[in-house]
Amino acid sequence: MKAIVNVFLKAGVLDSQGKAVQHALSSLHFSHVNDVRVGKQIILKLDETDVIKAKEDVIKMCEELLANTVIEDYEIEIIS
Amino acid sequence: MKVAILQFPGTNCEYDTQHAFKSLGAETEVLWHKSQNIPSDTNLLIVAGGFSYGDYLRSGAIAKFSPVMQAVKEYAANGGKVLGICNGFQVLTEAGLLPGALKRNEHLHFLSQHHNLKVISNNNIFLEKLENNDVVNIPIAHHDGNYYINEEGLKDLYENDQVLLKYCDKEGHSSNPNGSVDAIAGICNKEKNVFGLMPHPERAMEMILGSNDGVKMLQGFLQA
Numbered sequence: 001m002k003a004i005v006n007v008f009l010k011a012g013v014l015d016s017q018g019k020a021v022q023h024a025l026s027s028l029h030f031s032h033v034n035d036v037r038v039g040k041q042i043i044l045k046l047d048e049t050d051v052i053k054a055k056e057d058v059i060k061m062c063e064e065l066l067a068n069t070v071i072e073d074y075e076i077e078i079i080s
Numbered sequence: 081m082k083v084a085i086l087q088f089p090g091t092n093c094e095y096d097t098q099h100a101f102k103s104l105g106a107e108t109e110v111l112w113h114k115s116q117n118i119p120s121d122t123n124l125l126i127v128a129g130g131f132s133y134g135d136y137l138r139s140g141a142i143a144k145f146s147p148v149m150q151a152v153k154e155y156a157a158n159g160g161k162v163l164g165i166c167n168g169f170q171v172l173t174e175a176g177l178l179p180g181a182l183k184r185n186e187h188l189h190f191l192s193q194h195h196n197l198k199v200i201s202n203n204n205i206f207l208e209k210l211e212n213n214d215v216v217n218i219p220i221a222h223h224d225g226n227y228y229i230n231e232e233g234l235k236d237l238y239e240n241d242q243v244l245l246k247y248c249d250k251e252g253h254s255s256n257p258n259g260s261v262d263a264i265a266g267i268c269n270k271e272k273n274v275f276g277l278m279p280h281p282e283r284a285m286e287m288i289l290g291s292n293d294g295v296k297m298l299q300g301f302l303q304a
Contacts, residue, residue, distance in 0.1 A: 009183075013183070013228060014186065014259070016183075016184055016185070016186050016187070016188055016226075016259070017184065017188065020188055065137070065141065065142075065145070066137070068138055068141065068174065068181050070173075070180060070181040070228070070229075070230075071181045071183060071228055
């Protein structure tokens with residue numbers, strides 16, 4: 001089973017990298033890009049067959065290490 | 081007076097810090113992160129600057145799980161004095177010993193320069209040798225020094241006198257190099273025994289290095 005974790009800065013926390021990318025896109029004339037958020041993707045291979053159990057585990061991993069919940073949100077996708 | 085200085089893989093300011101405290105007459109010990117205990121005669125514990133674990137994932141994120149950190153938490157909970165400098169500040173926020181978080185600098189550049197800091201509160205052992213509104217010149221060297229805390233947390237910091245230092249210019253007017261909330265450069269916990277700042281006082285110990293303002297800061301810890 002695989003888990004895909006996406007970590008992004010929370011809405012309301014300025015994403016300087018996103019802004020820089022948006023600015024660069026606009027200099028390339030992609031001026032219709034309204035907002036860019038840069039995050040990171042963490043892909044985990046899990047030795048687990050129970051989807052619910054896997055998700056619970058990955059939530060714990062995010063809370064303890066993978067995201068800093070003071071400034072970041074995370075999304076988890078489990079692929080069985 | 082005994083100062084213990086933590087060393088993680090990737091820490092690179094432990095010997096500068098040791099040199100600084102030795103020059104003030106303190107006994108020092110560099111403590112490897114695998115240690116399970118803080119030496120019992122420690123009066124001050126430093127989480128030194130550098131790039132613990134290569135800043136992988138986030139600055140300070142992996143160091144918080146080093147064996148020594150459990151002992152650091154107990155030491156702090158028992159009122160022991162802890163100072164995190166630069167990466168040490170990042171480690172202490174990641175470990176939940178200080179509120180808030182350090183984000184990537186707003187303009188995304190690594191900063192390595194002298195910067196002026198204004199003393200906001202000297203009502204603590206760290207800065208009591210200085211006066212409020214004093215301006216000190218201390219080097220900064222960081223990529224992730226953009227201090228963030230939400231509005232509620234910021235209110236708490238001010239109410240409890242936990243904002244210690246802010247970035248400013250020579251005259252003491254606000255000058256924010258990295259996008260930190262309210263130009264905050266250093267804070268402490270509510271109990272005023274855990275301190276963190278991005279600037280490096282241990283690099284400002286003699287005039288040949290451009291400033292000796294760090295002496296007044298670190299000396300605060302050395303009174304009994």
